[in-house]
Amino acid sequence: MPWTSRSIGTLAFELGILILLSSILSGAPQEKHLSVYSVAANYSLMLVQREGHDYVGLLELLEPLGKVSARAEGSRWRLHYNRVEGEFQVGKTRARVQGHEIELPAKFLEENNRGYVPVSALASMLPRFLGGPVTVHEDSGRLFIGSVATHFTASLAAGTSAKLVFNFTGPVNPNISNEPGSVRLAFTRDPVVAPASPSLTFGSKVIPSATYTESNGTATIAVRTTVPVIASFSNDGRTITIAPSSATTVAQKAPATAAPATPAPSSAPSAPVATQAPPPSASTPVYRHYFAVVDASHGGADYGETLSNTLYEKDITVALARSLRQELESRGITTLVLRDSDANLTLDQRAVFANADHAAIYIALHATSDGPGVRVYTALLPFGEDDRGPFRNWSTAQHASLSLSQTAAAAVAIELQKRQIPVRTLAAALRPLNNLTGAGIAVEVAPEGNNLAQLTAPDYQQLVTSAVATAIAAARSQLGAAP
Amino acid sequence: MRVTPEIPRHLLISVAVLLIAAVLMSSYAWHMRKLVTTTQDTANDTRPLAPPVAGPTERVVLFIAHDEDGSLRPQSAAIPMPSARQERAQELLRALLAIYLDKNSPHVLGSGAEVRSVFLVDPGVAVIDLNSAFADTHRSGVLVEELTVASLIHTISANIPGIVKVKIVVDGKERDTLAGHSDLSSFYDVTAVNQLAAELQSGQ
Numbered sequence: 001m002p003w004t005s006r007s008i009g010t011l012a013f014e015l016g017i018l019i020l021l022s023s024i025l026s027g028a029p030q031e032k033h034l035s036v037y038s039v040a041a042n043y044s045l046m047l048v049q050r051e052g053h054d055y056v057g058l059l060e061l062l063e064p065l066g067k068v069s070a071r072a073e074g075s076r077w078r079l080h081y082n083r084v085e086g087e088f089q090v091g092k093t094r095a096r097v098q099g100h101e102i103e104l105p106a107k108f109l110e111e112n113n114r115g116y117v118p119v120s121a122l123a124s125m126l127p128r129f130l131g132g133p134v135t136v137h138e139d140s141g142r143l144f145i146g147s148v149a150t151h152f153t154a155s156l157a158a159g160t161s162a163k164l165v166f167n168f169t170g171p172v173n174p175n176i177s178n179e180p181g182s183v184r185l186a187f188t189r190d191p192v193v194a195p196a197s198p199s200l201t202f203g204s205k206v207i208p209s210a211t212y213t214e215s216n217g218t219a220t221i222a223v224r225t226t227v228p229v230i231a232s233f234s235n236d237g238r239t240i241t242i243a244p245s246s247a248t249t250v251a252q253k254a255p256a257t258a259a260p261a262t263p264a265p266s267s268a269p270s271a272p273v274a275t276q277a278p279p280p281s282a283s284t285p286v287y288r289h290y291f292a293v294v295d296a297s298h299g300g301a302d303y304g305e306t307l308s309n310t311l312y313e314k315d316i317t318v319a320l321a322r323s324l325r326q327e328l329e330s331r332g333i334t335t336l337v338l339r340d341s342d343a344n345l346t347l348d349q350r351a352v353f354a355n356a357d358h359a360a361i362y363i364a365l366h367a368t369s370d371g372p373g374v375r376v377y378t379a380l381l382p383f384g385e386d387d388r389g390p391f392r393n394w395s396t397a398q399h400a401s402l403s404l405s406q407t408a409a410a411a412v413a414i415e416l417q418k419r420q421i422p423v424r425t426l427a428a429a430l431r432p433l434n435n436l437t438g439a440g441i442a443v444e445v446a447p448e449g450n451n452l453a454q455l456t457a458p459d460y461q462q463l464v465t466s467a468v469a470t471a472i473a474a475a476r477s478q479l480g481a482a483p
Numbered sequence: 484m485r486v487t488p489e490i491p492r493h494l495l496i497s498v499a500v501l502l503i504a505a506v507l508m509s510s511y512a513w514h515m516r517k518l519v520t521t522t523q524d525t526a527n528d529t530r531p532l533a534p535p536v537a538g539p540t541e542r543v544v545l546f547i548a549h550d551e552d553g554s555l556r557p558q559s560a561a562i563p564m565p566s567a568r569q570e571r572a573q574e575l576l577r578a579l580l581a582i583y584l585d586k587n588s589p590h591v592l593g594s595g596a597e598v599r600s601v602f603l604v605d606p607g608v609a610v611i612d613l614n615s616a617f618a619d620t621h622r623s624g625v626l627v628e629e630l631t632v633a634s635l636i637h638t639i640s641a642n643i644p645g646i647v648k649v650k651i652v653v654d655g656k657e658r659d660t661l662a663g664h665s666d667l668s669s670f671y672d673v674t675a676v677n678q679l680a681a682e683l684q685s686g687q
Binding site for chain 1 (some may be wrong): 501550553590622623624632647648652659660661663664665666668669670671672673675676678679682683
């Protein structure tokens with residue numbers, strides 16, 4: 001084709017559009033997170049940027065760690081954590097915690113009745129509330145409360161130069177992805193900390209080196225490799241072995257021990273994994289299936305029920321989800337929490353996450369002021385069209401698993417009754433229950449009486465979540481293969 | 484000897500007249516104030532006025548949500564019912580809403596809540612069109628929303644046979660949920676809702 005001035009002009013215009021688009025996309029701000037590690041819970045919070053500082057919600061930060069309440073009085077903002085009182089002034093840098101004056105590096109902010117403190121203030125302020133040491137990795141958004149850090153060593157296996165063994169001081173559960181020339185272990189929920197040197201060399205032609213980095217709430221170990229490798233877990237998750245794929249059969253035989261493929265949904269309210277089909281030559285995640293998917297309903301701009309001037313359903317559901325994860329995992333049930341921060345997921349995304357994971361049970365959590373007690377729901381299926389061949393109708397996808405869901409709901413109700421909690425089982429047109437291909441229930445928690453404060457009480461939350469977890473553990477064999 | 488000063492007679496009469504005038508004026512002002520309050524209450528009442536209905540009074544069964552125990556209970560009512568099915572459905576839901584908007588309602592709906600219209604499309608499809616005030620002011624919660632939906636659908640299906648699926652729209656448009664929970668994006672299966680209504684009749 002001859003190059004005319006018109007075709008050159010069109011090409012230049014298209015190139016200009018491409019450059020503009022790529023510059024916009026590359027300049028899009030990335031959501032920042034703070035990962036918090038403690039004995040009580042590991043969780044992730046979304047940071048907000050104001051006036052050049054990273055801020056975190058103080059109530060959200062302390063909520064999983066103990067009994068916390070906050071009250072706004074004009075420009076003053078008071079917070080009670082267990083028996084410690086903190087007082088902040090909106091727009092001021094001076095604060096008072098347990099009678100001690102603290103100078104914040106940036107002013108205290110209040111937005112939507114929520115108090116925000118700069119992340120750079122946490123190292124000096126949190127020990128006053130918690131009564132113990134904290135370590136803040138401010139640049140990488142990681143906060144360690146107490147001595148919770150997980151250390152590791154990396155060395156080649158004895159007798160071979162093709163097998164790298166990582167030994168951790170505690171169980172770990174990283175996202176693992178293979179990329180051409182490297183394998184990446186991303187630790188979002190594990191308090192893994194750097195070795196003495198961030199760069200490790202092994203003198204092996206197959207696995208020459210590894211590098212440790214931290215950013216945006218995640219620690220990453222990138223292992224350089226010259227051949228395709230696969231990761232396998234052993235020693236109750238304390239050991240990860242990287243070996244050429246032909247030499248390793250453990251992970252293939254026991255996929256349940258491999259790493260999760262689902263990107264941490266708590267920090268990624270973007271498109272669900274099922275819709276992100278990677279090209280075969282690109283990152284190839286190693287699949288892991290969770291037995292239970294716990295979904296804290298609502299989030300972000302979706303507040304759910306407004307329980308009081310400062311209390312929203314979305315906050316209670318996150319606290320319940322964290323508590324339920326702890327209860328399930330303490331019973332040996334691998335659990336994925338879909339929302340562990342104030343992000344919001346669409347109902348379709350929630351269903352896709354649960355379906356893609358092939359979880360044995362999906363548990364949505366709701367909270368309400370209309371009591372008493374707990375209500376357990378299964379799907380009230382809408383009037384839907386039939387499945388077409390291998391394709392399930394989206395609105396009635398739950399149809400085949402409904403009886404299994406009802407079994408789970410009945411088991412949960414029995415456990416709650418044993419704990420003297422008023423309980424009722426019902427069907428409800430409550431998405432995404434009808435879109436699930438596996439068993440799914442929704443648990444709506446209300447106070448036992450008229451005292452709304454009971455919803456925020458950790459002991460009441462634990463009473464409910466331990467009953468749910470006990471029931472799921474008891475019904476494990478009915479719900480599916482053991483995790 | 485002490486002399487008591489005498490008040491002139493005309494002064495006494497003037498004071499008495501003024502006192503009587505003051506009492507009368509106060510009484511009139513009190514009456515006018517009450518009148519204004521009543522007028523304002525009527526002006527602020529956005530509840531829909533039911534249009535006059537032609538037809539004989541019939542005894543129907545309305546299924547009323549009760550928040551105190553989360554139940555759906557049948558309640559007999561005598562209302563004028565037109566002969567056409569669609570108008571009958573509208574009258575049923577208007578009678579239902581009149582109960583919910585009453586000050587002694589067992590399941591309070593927001594002020595201004597209204598069923599705009601009900602469309603019956605053969606075979607067996609009903610579309611209930613609510614106004615935005617109905618959904619926007621509805622309380623949020625799985626059960627409280629479910630009670631409303633079940634009450635509307637079960638009342639129609641119990642009194643007008645042949646309806647198999649029901650769609651609820653708001654201001655003529657699709658809406659994801661009623662108030663954050665109950666799904667409005669799909670058609671409700673009347674058989675499933677009737678079964679739910681039977682379960683809800685038992686309460687907590």
